[in-house]
Every structure is written in structure tokens, then in C-alpha cells.
Amino acid sequence: MTGAIIFASATCFLQFAAFYFAHIRSFHVSVMVSLLIIDICFPVYLFMTRDWYNQLIVQGDILTFGVWIHFMLVITLFVLYIVQVQVTRTIVARKEGAERIIELKAEHRAQGLGILVTRPMMIFTGALLAPEVVTAVVGS
Secondary structure, eight states, X not given: OOHHHHHHHHHHHHHHHHHHTTTSXXXXXXXXXXXXXXXXXXXXXXXXXXXXXXXXXXXXXGGSHHHHHHHHHHHHHHHHHHHHHHHHHHHHHXXXXXXXXXXXXXXXXXXXXXXXXXXXXXXXXHHHHSHHHHHHHHTO
């Protein structure tokens, strides 16, 4: 297994812990913001360290179902992050009434659950597409 897969899996477990310990606000906020930044920077790291032209174009992986599923999971995760940040900013601003804040917190939790489902699937599909895993499976 590559270091990137291990790192992504470890951050996933950290995210589960931050969701579970949401009542410890300083831990929850610092972990979630850090993971958001990591998830934004991780594609840049992968782009800089992998031979994407060879894997996607030469080997023809661009036309596979797995690549497109992974791409859609990345887009879904980023959309969930955007909506999550917008709701969080509204909650923190406290410009809404108490009932609306309760609704927003419920939305925030539901979006968090969506992220907790989407992110591991994205990591799993990314791990399946990793060059080391593909080579081991194909046997080249």
C-alpha cells in the first residue's frame, strides 16, 4: 500500500473521531478545517507526483467506469464541503432565530454524515486506481 493511501485512510479515521466528538468544539473545528484543507491540497500533491498522462491517456484509464466514479465522488465531496461551510458560517454568525439555528445544526449534521459516507468511498476508489494497485492486480 502506498503512503498516500495510508495517509488518506488515517485522515478518514480522524474525521470519524471529530464527528463523534463534535461536542468538543475546539477539537471538532480544528480537525474538520484541517481535513478540508488537506482534501483541497491532496489532488495537487497527486498531480505533482504521478504520471497521469501515462495512466489516463496511454493506458486508456480515462474511459473506465472507476475513474469517472472517483471523479464524481470528488466533486460530490467538494460540493458538500461548500454547503457545509456556508451553513457553518450562518450558525456562527448567530443572525438567525433560535429555531432556525436548530434547523441549521440539523442540516450541518446531515451534511457531515454525507461527507462521512462520501469521503471513504472516494478514498477506496482512489486506492483502486493507484498505479501500484493496478500493476499488482494486472500482474504487469
